[in-house]
Amino acid sequence: MINLVKSKLKTFVGGIHSREDGKILTQDKKESPLLFPKTVYLFMSQHIGAPASPIVKKGDFVKKGQLVGTAQGFVSANVHASISGKVADVVPWPHPITGVRSPAVVIENCGEDSWIEGMSVASDIDLISPDEIRLLIQSAGIVGLGGATFPTHVKLTPPKDKIIDTVVMNGAECEPYLTCDYRLMLEKPHEIIQGLKLVMKCIGCKKAHIGIEANKSDVYTIFKNIVLNDPDIKVDLMEVKYPQGAEHQLIKALLNREFKPTQLPLEVGAIVINVGTAFAVYEAVKFKRPLIERMVTVTGNGVENPQNFLVRLGTPIQQLLEEARVKVNINKVIFGGPMMGIAQGNIESAVTIKGTGGILVLTDAQKWESHACIRCGRCIDSCPYGLNPSELSILCEAKEFNLALDNNVMECKECGCCSYICPAKRPIVHLIKFAKADIAKRKAKA
């Protein structure tokens, strides 16, 4: 019925309207205070690609911004010390996303918060060359901060035969509860636009398109005013719908171009960067500041003081939870938003990484009994990638991996719309993720 009134806002086909929004908890919290951790655990793998290799050892003294892990190969990213202090150890530590122990550099804070020499100095960026921009981004260890953590310098090095005509900046922040991008856009809009222009310059692309969900119309107005004299940068409001901020949906809504789920945006001449990444790019190029901190939304009904914090990488979430006054009766802590986030098994050991945009703390996370599929077809209507989640979940459950492959299981982007919408409460994405991992393992063996 609602669909009869066709909305003028840009959007895509499929997706879901979440019944919980949760952004109200944190969106109006004015300042984003900095958290100063006592100890940080810096994973060598905070990005997609090869893990960095640690170049410090136990007992070394490091300063803020100092390189502690060097990228291994092109698709990899540097890791820098986020505080000054003594390297307590280099140990395998449980990774908050994979759950597997993976090497991390542990630094104990020495109390002084000073940059290493040569870092954090303002420079003139008017005449900087594209290659210099790329090099600065690469050495600063910047990865996609929307959550995918793909190394940004790789994204900015498209194959020679692909022509990129548009940079798409993602200000959708479609995950419920999260407001870290929103706060950043409100607090640092000029810096974000500068970062966007640097990215455009880096790949020699004239046009840019900024997409913002309609629930952030104040940010839309701010951006519109900043780019008033810049006809090449367009700002558009998009419908509030999940996953509006995913690459495929963003490009469909703004540019009306379609490409396969497993393809990259460069197939249709576009590059997508998150607003957080654009800000990090600006900081890296203008001030030579490596990526050592980011905005993190700590929210949910499990904390009394939900807030956005400026958090140093590797901060134990225990400290964030205390700062947000965590309640005693919490039953779930999720890294990321409620749709795609990863539930944490052990909150004592969990630490933030580059991709951590939110920590959702809940007291009433329900455990549902899952039922056999009743074939209602709601998952098919919601799947933005044109898959059949109902059939896939049944095939993956039965471990019929070959049939699952025939039904495009590898094209699933795990956005979670199907699991959300399922009235039988089937853990569809969960089953698909396991099947994908299993298939990848078999392929590696063969």
Add this chain to the structure above:
Amino acid sequence: MYDAESIPRIMWAVVFSLIPAGIAGVFTFGYYGFCVVFISSITAVITEMGILLLRKKPVLNTIKDGSAVVTGILLAYTLPPSTPWYVSVVGSFFAIAIVKHAFGGLGNNIWNPALAARAFLQVAYPASINSDWRVLQHGIGNLVHNITKTDPGGKLVDAITRATPLAKEAGAETYHLTQLFVGNIPGCIGETSVIALLLGGAYLMYKRYIHWYVPFYYIATVFVMVLILPPRIVTPWANNPLYHIFSGGLFLGAFFMATDMVTSPLTKRGLIIFAVGAGALTALIRFYSGYPEGVCYSILLMNTATPLIDRFTKPRLYGTRVKKV
């Protein structure tokens, strides 16, 4: 995070949406109609409990989801108002134990349990379902029905209980279209009142539990087929499409049986094929078979074809649209 919709919510909404048709049925056929519905539903629930115990599945949670109640009510709605109590008990048992649970329970059944049970009863108790329509004595709690043969004029009794207007025996009689629409006509308990069924169907569409296109294409196909096909038995209304769509179980079938999620295809394209197929079969059975009504068998046949339809109507993978030349 999960959406608020769940199986119990959907099932109880279906039960709720069936109430208007039930009230209309009781108005038309008397209280015994309600008794059939009640007996059938209770039997369905008890059977479900028994089978769940046998299968060592959680009993209480599954009972609470309301799916057995839906099956019980739907089965009763397809039965004549004079159905003896043991016939509805056997039908309900068959629907739950054989059609639903023998195939693995809710979600795994191939055929709509209520319709398959109705088809079973038609073979097992042909007298009760097809020919031996009896006149009821109107009154609360009067479970004993009288054995007098149908009074042709239907004027001497309060309740009308004769075969559907589509039956050969009823061929000479015509009913006014408004009569058909309101439901003050002979037929099965829940099928006669188009307006009550529309009310329930509209509620389900508003809740988005059923899609408008399934009943639409189903009914539209019957409409068109009646216009095109030459009927085998010529009656005054034989080629009147409005008469055809408003009589028999078409609205009940189109809004509540063909839209059964479990036994119909998954995608929009598949559902439209399903609905058109069921509509075509309904008209063919009505015109050229020995049965006056074809809704039940048409839907069961299309249920059988559902896996095949699903196979050929897979959703299109995003980004693979064929470019327009």
